[in-house]
Structure formats: C-alpha cells, structure tokens
Amino acid sequence: MSNIELKCDDKGTGKAVGKSNSIEQIRYGCALGAMHTAFAIPRVIPIAHCGPGCVDKQTANIAFYNGFQGGGYGGGSVVPSSNIYEKEVVFGGEDRLRELIEATFKIMDADLFVVMTGCIPDTVGDDVGSVVGEFQAKGLPIVYAETGGFKGNNFTGHELVTEAIIDQYVGDYNGPLEKGVVNVWSLLPFHNTFWRGDLVEIKRLLEGVGLKVNILFGHESLGVSEWKNIKKAQFNLVLSPWLGLKTAEHLKEKYGQPYLHIPTIPIGAKETSSFLRKVVDFAGIDKDKAEKFIENEEKKYYEYLEDFSDFYAEYWWGLPAKFSVIGDSAYNLALTKFLVNQLGLIPARQIITENPPEKYREAIKNEYRHIAEDVSTDVEFEEDSYVIHEKIRNTDFGHKPPIIFGTTWERDLAKELKGFIVEVGFPASYEVVLSKSYIGYKGALTLIEKIYTTIVSASA
Structure with missing residues (x-):
C-alpha cells in the first residue's frame, strides 16, 4: 500500500502533494487472514466465502513470505473458496456457499470445518449462519465466523474464530473443572513466525512443572479432541500483552473458568523462572516438583551462558550497545525485557505494529x-512503515552501529544505518522456519546464537 496520495497540483502535474491515510508495507493481514487460526489446529480446514484472490493473498503473505512455513494439512492451496463474482454481489452468494460446503464434505477429510467470510458476503448481507446451520442440524462438524476485512485485522479475526469454535462446537458445560489442566492462549499462529516452536516450548515448560496442557494449536495439539476439553480445564493462561484476553473473558463467563494473564512471553532464565512460579502459584500444584524442574533448567542455561561469556568478554568493544524492536507487541515486549535484563543492551526505540485495541494500550505502555x-522506556504504536522508518532514522543509537529486531521491511534501513538486522516477525522472508523457538530457556540460547552470528558474519 502506498503512503503517498497522488493529486494534481495547481500546475496539473500529478505531483504528490499530500499524505493519505493508506499504509505502506503492511504488517498484518485482514480478518480473513485468521483462516490460519483454523488450519493451525490439526485436521481442521477453513472454508472461505469470499472473492477470488483473497485466500491466495492471505496465505502467500502470512504463511509463505513469513518464514516459508507452508500450509500444512488444511491451509495454503487446500482451502476451499467460493470465489464469488458480480452475480453473487447482485443476487447474494448463499446458494454458492451451500454448494461449496456440500462439495467440501464429499471431497475433503477433516474433523472440523470453519466457514469464514470475506468483505463481499458481509457487505451484501449473506445469511451465512443460516446456511451453515443447515449442516449443523445434520450433526456435521462445521462452524462459521464472519471475518470480513472491515471487521479488523487477523488478530481480530483470530478471536472471532476461537469464539466461534467454542460456542458452536465445544458447546455448553456445567460439570467440574479438572485441577492441573490449563488452556494456553498466546501467540498468533502463522503471523508469529516462530509460533510452532514457541508453543512446543511453552507446553514443555508447563508440563515440566506438573501441569496438563491444552496447547490448542500446532503439532503438539491433539486437535479437536483437545478443543472439546477446553471446558474442563482448571484455568486459562493468557500469555501475551493482550491477545487472548477477550477469549479468556468469554470462557470465564461461559464456563466459570478463572484466568491468569501474564503479559510477557518469557525469554531467558529470569523471565522463564518467574513465569513458571506465577503459574504454579495460581494453579496450586506441587511447588517442590516445579522448583526441581526450574533448578535443572537454570543450571543447564547458565552453563551454556558461561561458555558464551568468553566470546562476550573478548568482543564486547565491537558489539552493538543500543537496539530497536519493531513488531507485534508479544515479541516486542518479550525481546525488550530479555535484551535489557540478560544482555545489558540499551533500548533506543520500541514500535508496536499490530494496532492493539485502545483499551489495552495503557497497560502495555506500563510494562x-x-x-x-532501573530501566524505563517508552513504546510507540505505529502501522505505517514509512513513518516507522523515519522514526528509526531519527533515533540516537550512539557511536556504535545499531541492531534492529524487525522484519524484512527493515533490511534496507539497517544497511542504510550501517547496523544489523534480526528478523523476528511478519514478514520474515529471509528466514526459513521449521521448529525454531526464541522463548524459554532453550529458545533464549538460540536467540543469542542468532544475534551474535548475525553481528560476526556481517562484520567479516
């Protein structure tokens, strides 16, 4: 999207004379992009009711040019789409959708289908709920979420999809809650480049202190059977600055489940041990078992860090002192805390890019x-890469080259500033990601390797 609006000046040259409200180099998808939420659940396939090209654009950007993650069982080119045209705009697309759903059930094998809408059917008023209801009445596993692009971005769409599955598929429940079972609501699947590996590590950590974990997304999820058990969990864990809070509030009202909100995704021993102790206290489980796990993980972590200290002591004079983080709030906050507290770097500028709802912003700023x-810093909320890059250009990084934790959009900027770039978010088209994780004890070591390999190799 262009940042510049072309208007004819008084000489009729068509020269750019003003700045529009459009956004240059966007860093999220539209609400329909939450189809990634659906196919991040094993054996779940989204059905898109939208115009031609919508599915391809969302999957190409969020799943492909973002770590080249692939579409898995139910994503990418697998996604059925109605590809509606002018006829459906004039006469409505309900018949077209009904036809698509019938064909999908005949051809495709899945445990659950999630119908998602684009801008056209939401604008013309297709009664998608009524069409999907016909199949639900037959006992078929299908739900729907209205995710027209004007509803918001894929973060908004994510919670529309999770609530649709909970309300239309998981259903009601009045039974007891099972102690020691937790539902995890954290990173946005696919949009967060390293979500697969990160969720695996979150599950490992929580299981290590004695919890049974419904991780819900990714290869460690049990799929729809795990979602069916959401209603029996003792509590919900929201591990992010804001994403998942709406879902947790909904589950509290629906099932009477309490939730624990920890804004900072843990990176490194200090944050990870603190995170685990907070969860253990909230769950009321065996502290002795948890402490043994934490002690063992910390021991291994600091042994590796001791090995790293030789390098750090030898090359400290040539390493960056100040950094900037540009990206969604989950990784932005997590990285900033780790870089300051573990590596002793100085925050120069932090910019959050996913446009969090206004009601959460003050709490995020407070973090x-x-x-x-002894360290306090400001954070800014900005979506436009043109504005973001101007802010970074005008940032004082001191006499050493800066290190920027950002996206592919920042690669040329880092070269311009004679600095270093580590891609940590969407879009990351210079990273091929399978199971890499940057969180927890193990992920922090991987992140340190990435940071200083980037610096040393660029300096060669």
Missing part, C-alpha cells in the same frame, strides 16, 4: 515503564 528495576 515498558518497568522493563527492569
């Missing part, structure tokens, strides 16, 4: 005011 006991 940055308490990055460390």
Whole structure:
C-alpha cells in the first residue's frame, strides 16, 4: 500500500502533494487472514466465502513470505473458496456457499470445518449462519465466523474464530473443572513466525512443572479432541500483552473458568523462572516438583551462558550497545525485557505494529515503564512503515552501529544505518522456519546464537 496520495497540483502535474491515510508495507493481514487460526489446529480446514484472490493473498503473505512455513494439512492451496463474482454481489452468494460446503464434505477429510467470510458476503448481507446451520442440524462438524476485512485485522479475526469454535462446537458445560489442566492462549499462529516452536516450548515448560496442557494449536495439539476439553480445564493462561484476553473473558463467563494473564512471553532464565512460579502459584500444584524442574533448567542455561561469556568478554568493544524492536507487541515486549535484563543492551526505540485495541494500550505502555528495576522506556504504536522508518532514522543509537529486531521491511534501513538486522516477525522472508523457538530457556540460547552470528558474519 502506498503512503503517498497522488493529486494534481495547481500546475496539473500529478505531483504528490499530500499524505493519505493508506499504509505502506503492511504488517498484518485482514480478518480473513485468521483462516490460519483454523488450519493451525490439526485436521481442521477453513472454508472461505469470499472473492477470488483473497485466500491466495492471505496465505502467500502470512504463511509463505513469513518464514516459508507452508500450509500444512488444511491451509495454503487446500482451502476451499467460493470465489464469488458480480452475480453473487447482485443476487447474494448463499446458494454458492451451500454448494461449496456440500462439495467440501464429499471431497475433503477433516474433523472440523470453519466457514469464514470475506468483505463481499458481509457487505451484501449473506445469511451465512443460516446456511451453515443447515449442516449443523445434520450433526456435521462445521462452524462459521464472519471475518470480513472491515471487521479488523487477523488478530481480530483470530478471536472471532476461537469464539466461534467454542460456542458452536465445544458447546455448553456445567460439570467440574479438572485441577492441573490449563488452556494456553498466546501467540498468533502463522503471523508469529516462530509460533510452532514457541508453543512446543511453552507446553514443555508447563508440563515440566506438573501441569496438563491444552496447547490448542500446532503439532503438539491433539486437535479437536483437545478443543472439546477446553471446558474442563482448571484455568486459562493468557500469555501475551493482550491477545487472548477477550477469549479468556468469554470462557470465564461461559464456563466459570478463572484466568491468569501474564503479559510477557518469557525469554531467558529470569523471565522463564518467574513465569513458571506465577503459574504454579495460581494453579496450586506441587511447588517442590516445579522448583526441581526450574533448578535443572537454570543450571543447564547458565552453563551454556558461561561458555558464551568468553566470546562476550573478548568482543564486547565491537558489539552493538543500543537496539530497536519493531513488531507485534508479544515479541516486542518479550525481546525488550530479555535484551535489557540478560544482555545489558540499551533500548533506543520500541514500535508496536499490530494496532492493539485502545483499551489495552495503557497497560502495555506500563510494562515498558518497568522493563527492569532501573530501566524505563517508552513504546510507540505505529502501522505505517514509512513513518516507522523515519522514526528509526531519527533515533540516537550512539557511536556504535545499531541492531534492529524487525522484519524484512527493515533490511534496507539497517544497511542504510550501517547496523544489523534480526528478523523476528511478519514478514520474515529471509528466514526459513521449521521448529525454531526464541522463548524459554532453550529458545533464549538460540536467540543469542542468532544475534551474535548475525553481528560476526556481517562484520567479516
């Protein structure tokens, strides 16, 4: 999207004379992009009721040019789409959708189908709920979510999809809650480049302290059977600055489940051990078992860090001192805390790009005011890469080259500033990602390797 609006000046040259409200180099998808939420659940396939090209654009950007993650069992080129045209705009697309759903059930094998709408059917008023209801009445596993692009971005769409599955598929429940079972609501699947590996690590950590974990998305999820058990969990864990809070509030009202909100996704020993102790306290499970796990993980972590200290002591004079993080709030906050508290780097500028709802922004800002006991920094919310890059150009990074934790959009900017770039978010088209994780004890070591390999190789 262009940042510049072309208008004819008084000489009729067509020269750019003003800035429009459009966004340059976008960093998220539309609400329909939450089809990735659906096919991030094993054996779940989305059905898209939208115009031609919508599915391809979302999957190409969010799943392909973002770590080249692939579409898995139910994504990418697998997604059925109605590809509606002018006829459906004039006469409605309900018949077309009904036809598509019938064909999908005949051809495709899945445990659950999620019908998702684009802008056209939401604008013309297709009664998608009524069409899907016909199949639900037959006992078929299908739900729907209205995800027209004007509803918001794929973060908004994500919670529309999760609530649709909970309300239309998981259903009601009045039974007891099972102690020691937790539902995890954290990173946005596919949009977060490293979500697969990160969720595996989150599950490993929580199981290590004695919990049974419904991780819900990715290869460690049990699929729809795990979603069916959401209603029996003792509590919900929201591990992000804001994403998942709406879902957790909904589950609290629906099933009476309490939830624990921890805004910072843990990277490194300090944050990870603190995170685990908070969860253990909230769950009321065996602290002795948890402490043994934490002690063992910390021991291994600091042994590796001790090995790294030789390099750090030898090359500290040539390493960056200041950094900037540009990306969604989950990784932005997590990275900032780790880089300050574990590596001793100085935050120069932090910019959050996913446009969080206004009601959460003050709480997010407050987290940055308490990055460390003696470190406070500001955070800005900005979606337009043109504006973001101007802000970074005008940032004081001191006399050493900066290190920027950002996206592919920042590669040329880093070269311009004679700095270093580590791609940590959407879009990341210079990373091929399978199971890499940057969180927890193990992920922090991987992140340190990535940071300093980038610096050393660029300096050669």
